[in-house]
Amino acid sequence: MALDLVIKNADIQTASDRFTADIGVKDEVIVEIGRDLDAAGAKVIDATGMRVVPGGIDVHTHLDMPFMGALTADDFKTGTEGAAAGGTTCLVDFAIQAPGESLQTGVDNWHKKADGKSVIDYGFHLIITDLPESRVPEMDAIVEQGIPSFKLFMAYKGALMSEDDAIFRAMRQSAKNGGMVSLHCENGHTVELMVKEALENGNTSPEWHALTRPLACEAEATNRGIALAEMAGSPLYVVHLTAEEALDAVRRAKRKGLPVIAETCPQYLYLSHEDYQREGFEGAKFVMSPPLRPKGNERALWSGLNDGTISTVATDHCSFCFELRDGSKMGKVLGKDDFSKIPNGAPGIENRMQLMWDAVEKGKITPSKFVELTATNPAKIFGLYGKKGTIAIGFDADITIIDPSTKYTISAKTHHMNVDYNPYEGREVECTIKEVFMRGHHMVENGKLSSKLPKGQFIKRAKYGKTLDSKTLEPALV
Numbered sequence: 001m002a003l004d005l006v007i008k009n010a011d012i013q014t015a016s017d018r019f020t021a022d023i024g025v026k027d028e029v030i031v032e033i034g035r036d037l038d039a040a041g042a043k044v045i046d047a048t049g050m051r052v053v054p055g056g057i058d059v060h061t062h063l064d065m066p067f068m069g070a071l072t073a074d075d076f077k078t079g080t081e082g083a084a085a086g087g088t089t090c091l092v093d094f095a096i097q098a099p100g101e102s103l104q105t106g107v108d109n110w111h112k113k114a115d116g117k118s119v120i121d122y123g124f125h126l127i128i129t130d131l132p133e134s135r136v137p138e139m140d141a142i143v144e145q146g147i148p149s150f151k152l153f154m155a156y157k158g159a160l161m162s163e164d165d166a167i168f169r170a171m172r173q174s175a176k177n178g179g180m181v182s183l184h185c186e187n188g189h190t191v192e193l194m195v196k197e198a199l200e201n202g203n204t205s206p207e208w209h210a211l212t213r214p215l216a217c218e219a220e221a222t223n224r225g226i227a228l229a230e231m232a233g234s235p236l237y238v239v240h241l242t243a244e245e246a247l248d249a250v251r252r253a254k255r256k257g258l259p260v261i262a263e264t265c266p267q268y269l270y271l272s273h274e275d276y277q278r279e280g281f282e283g284a285k286f287v288m289s290p291p292l293r294p295k296g297n298e299r300a301l302w303s304g305l306n307d308g309t310i311s312t313v314a315t316d317h318c319s320f321c322f323e324l325r326d327g328s329k330m331g332k333v334l335g336k337d338d339f340s341k342i343p344n345g346a347p348g349i350e351n352r353m354q355l356m357w358d359a360v361e362k363g364k365i366t367p368s369k370f371v372e373l374t375a376t377n378p379a380k381i382f383g384l385y386g387k388k389g390t391i392a393i394g395f396d397a398d399i400t401i402i403d404p405s406t407k408y409t410i411s412a413k414t415h416h417m418n419v420d421y422n423p424y425e426g427r428e429v430e431c432t433i434k435e436v437f438m439r440g441h442h443m444v445e446n447g448k449l450s451s452k453l454p455k456g457q458f459i460k461r462a463k464y465g466k467t468l469d470s471k472t473l474e475p476a477l478v
């Protein structure tokens with residue numbers, strides 16, 4: 001068979017194995033893995049000295065999202081270009097059902113935002129903000145459209161937040177229709193109260209964002225979310241887990257055999273509460289929810305990654321500009337005099353793979369754990385496996401080639417995201433993203449984003465449990 005692309009001498013890392021071989025690609029798919037593949041007529045990349053891993057899958061992004069009176073700086077074009085430059089070849093973004101709107105309208109709106117703009121393949125979760133009993137059956141049709149995951153918020157009172165009854169309804173329906181609920185776990189009621197008191201006392205600086213959302217605020221909601229899922233008999237995916245106490249709750253749930261899955265994000269591994277204490281209004285760059293935690297808390301998260309309590313690392317990429325852009329106040333500056341008005345969220349879609357491979361180089365995680373967290377587990381949990389999530393025959397040719405012998409300094413001056421700062425500014429990582437292929441299309445060539453990028457496709461994802469171990473419903477190594 002005449003191949004389109006051959007990656008020669010690839011030091012291939014999957015979630016379970018490391019071996020050296022050539023990878024042969026035809027019609028966007030990996031069709032051969034072996035020694036001395038015939039490359040006649042094919043594009044040839046020599047990967048000698050590099051590490052070859054599955055393209056990253058980021059299952060938590062917010063592109064083109066209106067939030068807190070602002071709009072994210074990255075849409076599906078700039079956000080996915082940043083993702084590709086950083087070795088991520090597939091993402092699952094959060095569509096939003098606005099209050100009063102049907103679930104379908106939320107999904108339709110997100111298709112319009114992504115279609116023709118995304119340069120990598122993508123799927124959607126659906127954020128539900130308004131779920132009276134009468135709307136519950138609408139969830140089934142969304143699952144059937146290949147969108148089998150929903151997110152509900154226990155925080156952001158008066159905006160995205162759902163009360164326990166709506167969360168419970170969504171969970172019970174998911175238990176029946178093969179969907180899965182993910183939860184943002186923070187107690188929105190206590191946040192509202194503590195924010196009000198802080199402002200009344202004249203505390204307006206960005207650091208108060210964190211002081212009004214303590215560790216226990218997340219732990220309480222995580223415990224409550226797990227209990228609701230247990231009562232509903234449904235799986236639960238805890239997004240952006242940060243707090244050691246919340247991690248303990250997930251650990252207990254897993255010990256009981258409950259299908260509870262947790263995600264964390266690089267910002268909670270690499271940044272800390274001290275970033276809120278930076279000069280002037282700089283701390284606003286780090287205003288996200290849950291907030292960054294005191295130094296030391298991250299040690300528990302690294303342990304959770306290594307012992308399997310945390311299954312995925314996603315970015316929660318939600319980029320708001322820091323400065324004014326085009327005279328518009330669409331960014332962090334909205335909260336200059338009141339921390340509660342700072343749009344919550346930070347960029348990171350471009351940096352996740354580098355930051356996590358840096359952890360490999362520094363001995364914090366193994367190379368196989370890296371693949372598990374950034375590609376294989378996200379694919380299995382969110383119904384992409386079989387097509388995406390590993391390097392194997394029959395899978396899409398989504399391949400990232402990492403050069404571990406060169407260092408890279410993260411900076412807003414060189415990143416591809418459409419946002420005017422980078423929370424990791426100046427941080428040096430011990431690797432560069434050298435080549436990236438998405439369905440065999442060459443997206444990053446010798447470290448540079450290609451000028452000819454492909455069109456990403458919407459991926460209909462399988463229902464929950466289809467690519468998980470049938471007994472434990474954990475992402476099993478295959």
Ligand code: URP
Pocket residue numbers: 062184287288289290316318344345346
């Ligand atoms: O601060 C954050 N995380 N913003 C994005 C919305 C969310 O909570 O995921």
Ligand code: ZN
Pocket residue numbers: 184239240289290
């Ligand atoms: Zn959230």
Ligand code: ZN
Pocket residue numbers: 060061062316318
């Ligand atoms: Zn989020």
